[in-house]
Every structure is written in structure tokens, then in C-alpha cells.
Amino acid sequence: MFGVKFNKISLLTRLLVATGFILLVMYPLATSLFIASEVRLYRSLVAGQTDATLESITHAVTEQAVIGDYTAIEQQLKARVAHVPFFAFSFTDPDGGKVRVQAAPPTLTSPTWFRRALSLPDGVIEKQVILGGVQYGTLRASVSHIQFINQAWTDVLSQLTIIGLAIFVLFGVMAATLRHGLLPLQIVTGMAHRLKKGDYQGAVFSSNNTAPEIRETIETFNAAVCREAWLADFAEIISQRNKAHHRIDDVLRLVCRRLQIDVACISFREADGLLQVPAVYTASRRPRMEDWLNLSDTVIERSRMVRAVRQTDRDSFVYVGLPAPIGATLTGVLNLFRFDAEQLDISRTQMELLELCAHWIGVTLAEEIQEQMMSEQKERAEAVLNNAREAIILINEDARVVSFNPAAEEMFGYRSEAIQGGEICQLFPKLTTDATCCHLDRGIHKIVEEMQQHIYGLRADGSEFPIEISFTAVRGMREHMGVAVIRDITERLAAEQVVRRSESRLRRAQRVAQIGEWEYSPMYGELIWSKELSEIFGLSAHTPVAYNQVITMIHPDDRERMALAFAAAVENGGIVEGEFRILRPDQTLRHVSVFGEPSFDDQGRRSSLFGVMQDITERKRVEAKAQTALVDQLAAEARNRSKSQFLANVSHELRTPLNAILGYSEIIEDEAQIANQPEIVEDSKRIQQAGIHLLALINGMLDLSKIEAGRMDLYCDRFDVNALLNEVAATVAPLAAKNANHFSVIRDAKVTEMYTDSVKLRQILFNLIGNACKFTEQGRITLTVQQMKQDGQAWIALVVKDTGIGMNGAQLQRLFEPFIQADASTTQKYGGTGLGLVISQHFCRLMGGAISVESHVGTGSVFTVKLPVEVPALKPVVSEHGQYSSQNNY
């Protein structure tokens, strides 16, 4: 009967009852033993401590007892009275004197039975104080163990409390653990019941915390019942029609769900060892792949499973890899990861199913990869066709267009859709369809032959254009095809024609200019030159020349110089430039100029000298002739300057005595008038007139000689033009009045001042107005002054107009020649030196201006002087003799 009742008690109840019984019996026993041990230890410690303390107290008390200092004795006893187990001391001398010290007696808090059980009674210890046979007193120490007994009782109570708490907690933990640990077994039981009814809901999962024996029981159960379910799910997945990688994902998901895997993925290695991950499925969480997928040192051999436990910086995981062979050189791996676990238990049944999955994944991946490779090849081919600059046309065995790329569309003007299926012959006008519509091999050869004869394409608009074509036959398993690559060479041919024409013009220019190019390679001693140089050197155009041969043809006087120049250019990489003479084979002498510079190859190294040579014989002849003429001209100019210098010197020498003549003649005239001798007065006047004429002539010659000698300088200052005009008008008024002329000045209000040589301007006006007064009688003479702007510069025009005798054209041409007047008779009639206008013209030029004249016989003359308001600063003026004169000596 008891057996039946016991069997009905649950496992939890049995464990709780047994544990509680053990705890209730064993803990008091252990506590008793512990207290007994503590008491033994206390006794041994107290015994030693009591002796040592008594010895110490006796020694201290003895010293004071000898002296008789009871106060010191009391202090010594007080210092030690509180030390356990003592609570009172007393010292009694032989005379009955007593010192007693007592601490507060300890109170007993433990039960009396406990005190008796410990058998630690209180007591008094006596010790006699004797020195040298003299008894100084008796020391008594009262001992009590109540404090220790109280402490022991407190320990017992504490331990009992801990025991109670421990039993309570232990019962709770055991109950929870057993409930949780036995839960899978209850699920297995329930699952077994359902299986009996044919209702399978999936595998029973065991967590990492499940006890090993229970987990093994569950897995055995799962292995038995899950195989069929797994196979059913797997068959359903692989029978789907969707894409391969979707099915692989489903299989990975199935594996994760069945085996409680955190991450399942497929990787495979090619011959180069690269690890690729085509498919990843994570069931719970997905850490950083580079952390946990770095399994480069884990080699998955074909048909061998690998297990590993890894610890990374971030995760610890269990890894299982199963081979999934994809091809001969490609090994796939089914990778399974479970994180934060120390092992991954896979039953044999599950392993068989995993191997089946891995095998299926390998086969499926092989198909996937094959399809992907074909797709990539097709994409690459289309990319080439679509992006090629050349027209690419594919034709089939019937010479009909199969593919027509965008470049071909642009080149021929056909849309791809329109030309596909059409005969290729329509793109090449000279081809015949019959020639291409034979067997492809023969047809292709025929096409090539035809096109080599007629390399032109035909656009949709009917225009032809030159092409360059390459044709390749492609043999396939199912069909043969031809690929034509066509390039439009219209622009190239045009460019080539331009180049040819340019070269032709260059050759012609070289021939006309007698220029030829040459190139000398010192490394190989090779000299190449154009046929123009052969003609210059008098050699046959077909005769090869060497560098040394050219050097020997140079005139001996120039040979060393040119050889050194060439050698220096070769050595230093500089240019060679110079002129030299050559002796041609026909012994004629030619002058040649040469210019050469270094040439560099693709690597930037100096490779040769390239240059040109020109036949300059004719130029040399002209230069020599010009040099002779220049020498003659310079000699003439030198003579002219000598003449001018001579005249200047002579004029100076003449003017000095002439001034004396004039002076003395005036004195004679004055004295003759005083002496009333009219004849002498007239003679004196004639002498003065002759002298004045001669002086004017000499002054003019002096000025002219200065001008021609380049010694005439300007002395510029800023002056009021109106004042100068007033002065001139006042000066010339008597002269005008002499021939009953009317003189007037017309002024422009804008004319104010000038910056120029006022003396020379005044001399110019005196000359011009004087001439007008001289050659006009009872007429009108006007001086018109105007200011104007020309070329951004201010000018003043001084126009002297008269109504005199005028001049004809011949006279005007000779008007500005020295010592020349309009007519020879003029000098006789009007006098003058004939130098005034010449000097005026030179002065105008010196001041940056000019003088011009208009005249008609019988109507008068108009002289126009045009001068800048401001003399240009520091502008050198070349005299007629080519000498420079500083115009502005200010």
C-alpha cells in the first residue's frame, strides 16, 4: 500500500521532502560541531591570554608596589580591566591596603542552558607579589566568559536564520528549476499523444539550458519524428518554380528553423581562394559578417564536415560547415552559425538531411552560376556592340543581317529594326546578292573579295562613302555567323588628301626658296636630306651622302668653324646656326645658311639634329652690291659735311671783318652828313647796303651750314603767341609799307601760347612776310593764325598770303633748294640770298612741323607753316645728312 502511495508522489515533492529532511537534520548538527570547535579554540586562547595578561599586570604592579605608589597601581589595573575575559582586578598589601578596579559586569543574554552546555564558569585568579623574599601584596583577577557565551549564542541564532532562509530559497529554486527542466518532457509527452492521432506540429526544441539527458531524449524523439516532416518541407521548397536563389533562401530558412541556427549561409571558393557569399539567411540576428565569416583558415574539404568554436571580438559562436560541391574547381560550403553557444549538436538523421540540402544547394548553385555567366556574357557583348565606334553587323548563313549596332545605324542611316533580315548586299552597292547567298564560308570569302575591289558603303539616302571593313566568320554549334566591322574613312581620306597637298606646297616652297631639310643621327652616322639640298650641293638626287662628305664640301676657310658648330650641337644638344660657303663638284662657289636643332625620341632622349639649309648666294650678291653703294653714300655724306663745315668756318671768318666794314661805313655816313658831303653819304649807304646784303648772305650760309652739319639746336620756351605776333607785325609794318602793301594779322581766339623755339619761329615769319612784302606791290599781305586738332595733337597753322607776282610750277619745284630763287632775274630785281625758304623749311622740320606753298603766277602765293603747339619731348630728329640732333636742349 505504501508503495502505491509513494509512486503517486511527484518527482518535485520527493526532491523537496528529501532536501528539507537533510537540511533540518544536518544543519543543527553542523552548528553544534561548529560551536564546540569555537569553545575549544576560545579556551586555548583565553588560557594563554590570561597568563600573559596576569604576568604583565604583576610586573607593572610590582614595580609600583615597591615604590608604594598605589595611584600608579590603580592606573595599571584600570588599563587592563576591560580586556576579555577580565572584568575586575584588586591588589591587597600585607597591611590590608587595597586597590580595586572593576568594569561593568557583563550581562548574560543567552539562555542558562546554553551557558551550562558550554561549561565555561566564571572565577578569580590570585597571584602573590614577592620580591627578594618580601611580600608586597596579593593580586586578584576576576574572570568572566559571559561575553563569549553571548557572542556564541548570537552566532547560533544567525546560523539558524541563514538555514531557514537557505531552505526557503532552495525550495523555491529547486521548484522552478524542476518545473522548467521537466517542461520539455511534458511537451514530448503531449507531442507523443498527438502523434498517436497523426497530428505532427514540428520538432520539440530544447534550449541551451535544458539538461543534457533531457535534451538527448528530446533529440531522439525529434530524430524519430522530424525526418519525414523535414523531407516534406524540403520537397515542397525544391519543387517550386521560382528562381534558384529564392529556393536556396527557403532551404536555408528551413535549416535554421529545424536546427535553431542563428545564421545559415552559402559560400564557395574558386581556384583563387576568394570567398563569396551568394546567399545568407539569418534566423535571429545578423552581426557584422566580417567578424564571424573570417574562416579563411577553415578548409572545407570535399565531402567532409567541419566543426569549430570561435571567439571574435564581438561574438562567440559555434560553426559547422558542410561541403556543397558545385563543380570540378568550385567548392561550395553550407555554413551554419549559432552564437553564444559552446556546441551545436546535430543528430545523425539531421546530418543526413543537412548533407542532402547541401548537395541540392551545390547543384542548384551550379545551374545558377551557369545562367549568370551566360547572362553576363550576353550583356558584355551587347555593351560592346552598343558602344563601339565602328559599325558592327552580324549576318547569318544566308548573308542576311541579324544584328545592326547603333554605330551602323548612324553610319548607314538605317534603323536596326528596318535592316534586320535584309540582305547585306544592299549596304554595299557593288556586291551582288548571288555572291553572298551561298554557303557562308564561300559567301564570306566572296564578300571580302568583292569589297576589296569596291570599298564603298551605301547609305539609306543613296549616297556612297568609303569604308574600311574587317570580316570574321564565327562557327557555332547550331549555326555559323559572320561579323563585319566597318569604319567610315571619308574624313581620313580627306585628311590624307590635305596632307598630300600641304606636302606638295611645302616642296614647291622649298624649291623656290632653295631650302632643303636634313636630319643627322650622330649615333648611327646617318645623314638624310631632301633632294633640294642635293641640287644646292650639285649632287645627284639619288646619290647617298655622308656627313663627312658634306663637311669636305665646305669652303676650307669655313670648314673648321662649321665642323665645330655641328660637333658642339651634337655634344650639347644646342642649335647650330650659321652661314658658310661650299665648293660644288663643278667648282662653283655657293653661299649656304644652315639652321638645325636637336630632335628627341619618345622617351625624351636626344636622337638627332634636324634642320634646314638655304642657298643664299643671290642674297649675298645683292648684299655685297648694297654694301658698296652704302660705302659710296657714306663717303658722299662725309664730303658734304666737310663742305658745310668749311662754309661755316668761312662764313664766320667773313662776318667778322664785314661787321667792321658796316660799322665804319655808318661812322663815315654820319660824319659825311655832319660835314654835308652828300656824295660820301651815298657811297657810304651803298657800302652799307652791300655789306648788309653780304651779311645776310653770310648769316644764311652760316645757318644752312649749321643745319647741314647737324649743329642747329632748338632752344624751347613757353611764350605768348599773340605777343610774338604783335612783335612781328610791328617789325614788318615798315617793310610792308615800303611797297604800299596792306599787312594784317587774323588770329584765332583759341591761340594763346606755344612751347617751341620762339626765335626760330620769329625768323620763319620774318622770312615769309619779308618775301611777301618784297614780291608784292600795292597789294595785300595777311598773316592768318589758327589752332587745330589733328591725330590727338594740337597744331598751329601760320598762313602768309600775299597778292604778289606768284610762281609757276617749275619755280615752285626749285623753291626750297639752297641758293635758288624763283628766277635768276629775281635776285637781280628783288635781291636776297635765296636761303630764307630753305632755312625756314629746316627750322619747321626741327620744330616737328612742315612748310608748304601754293602759288599762281600773277595772283600771289600762300605759304603755310604748320607747327605743333608743344614740341614733342626728346624726339630725335634726323637731319638731312643722317645725323641726330638734340632738339630740346631745355
Added chain:
Amino acid sequence: MRSLYQRLCWVVCLLLQATVVQAQAPVFYFSVLNQRSATLIAQHWNPILAYVSKKADVDLKLKIGKTAPETTALTIRGEAQFAYTNHLFSPERIKLGWRVIARPDTDGIRGQLVVGKAASIQELAELEGRYVAFPSKESFVGYKVVMNELLRKGVHVMPLFAGNQEGAIGLLKSGKAIAAGVNEDVMLAFSNRESFQYRVLWASESFNDLAVMANPNLVPASIIRAVQKAFVEMRNDAEGKKILAHAAATLKIEQSYGFLMAEDQAYENYRRFYRDSLLKE
């Protein structure tokens, strides 16, 4: 009845007690200068005093103060009638009437100024301004004789007083003082006992060791003579020899000594020292 009996007993007891007090011999106290610890003094002197008491038929008891000055003070106050001291030879204390009745049979004592063996001090002058340990101001050879010599040489030191001779040596040993003024014998005994090596910088002339003195003003002459006789004859008596040997053993002195008859003249150099000393009280 019972009450009457108890009262009678009380009366009898009181009478007996009074009779005992009247018949009891007077107690004389023997002070010993604190050259060592009180315990050691008691172990040394109690057997000797017990022997003298027995031989002289006098009740002699040991009496010492905490320090030598205290012992001298209680002696001067008359709390002790016999003394083992050399503090009573100054002119002022001579007036108290203390007389020498015996002296130990030793070679006399010398004051010494000592330093540790490894110390760098070689001359007294090098002690200028340094700490020097002394037993107390009452110590004759340990302080007065030594300090007098230092003053005579013009060396001024900083004294540290330890209470007794071995206390001064303790200060020297611990390094708190660079030198110490000591009794030659005490220093030697301490060195043997504690293995302390030292070097003597200066030593005084020999003075007789402490004297056994009595104050005739406090003790009858017959008792003084009896005590004197007991001390002097102790070395000749078997029991006395045994006690002397035991007493020497307590001080770890190899050779035991007895006491000789002596008078004040034997300590004349003490009196001369006090007359000529530069050290003022």
C-alpha cells in the same frame, strides 16, 4: 546571652590588638638611591635588609622613590633613617647630620662621559651644543662630576635627564643623545648585560661607591651600631655570604662584595668636589 558573649569577645580582641601594637618594635626605613629599576633594587636589597634586620634585631624596610631625586628628597625629609646614597655630601646636606657607617667593598666609582663605539665624537669640545644624557641632577658621578668637567672645559651641552643611570644609557643607546654621563660600574654592567659597546671620552677620579649612611638625629646610636655591625660582618657570615652572592647575581655581577666599616673621612673627596665645583645647585 549570645549578645553578651559576642561583646566580650570584641573587647578581648581589642585588648589583644593594643598589646601587640605596644610590643611591636619600631620600623626603620632604608632608602636606596635609584641606580636601577625599583624591581631590581627590591630584588637586590630586600634579602640584604632582611639579613641585617635579623642580625641587628631591627626592623629595616626598603623605601625608594620613583626616581633618584625623589628618593633623596624623601631621605632628606626624614622618611628614611638609613640610606644608601652619595647625595648627602653637599655642604647644605651635611648640615642634616647624616653619617657614614659603612661602604661597599668595591674599587670605588668613577664618573664617565661615554659615546657609542661607532660615534664620530672624539673630543669633549665636539659635544658643544649637542644632546647629552644624564641620570638626574642629583646623580653625583653621572651628572655633577661630568658636567663640572664640561663646564671647566667650556663646553656647553644640552642635558637630557632620564631619571636613573640605566635610563641615561638607554637614551644614548636609542640615539636620542650623542653622549651620556654615567657611573662607570653601572655602565659596564649594562654593557655586559645588554651587549652595548661604548667608548669613554672622559673619566673622573675614583670616588668611593655609595655609602651606607644613618641619621643619628633619627635613630638611636645603639641601633646604628647594631646595623653597622650587621653590614660589616655580613661578608664573614655563611648566611651573609650566600645572601650577598644572590644579591650580586640579581645585578649580574660576577664577584659578590660585602660591606666595610667606614666613616665620613672616606668620602672627603666628595666634600672637596662640592667646595670646588663650578656647577651651582
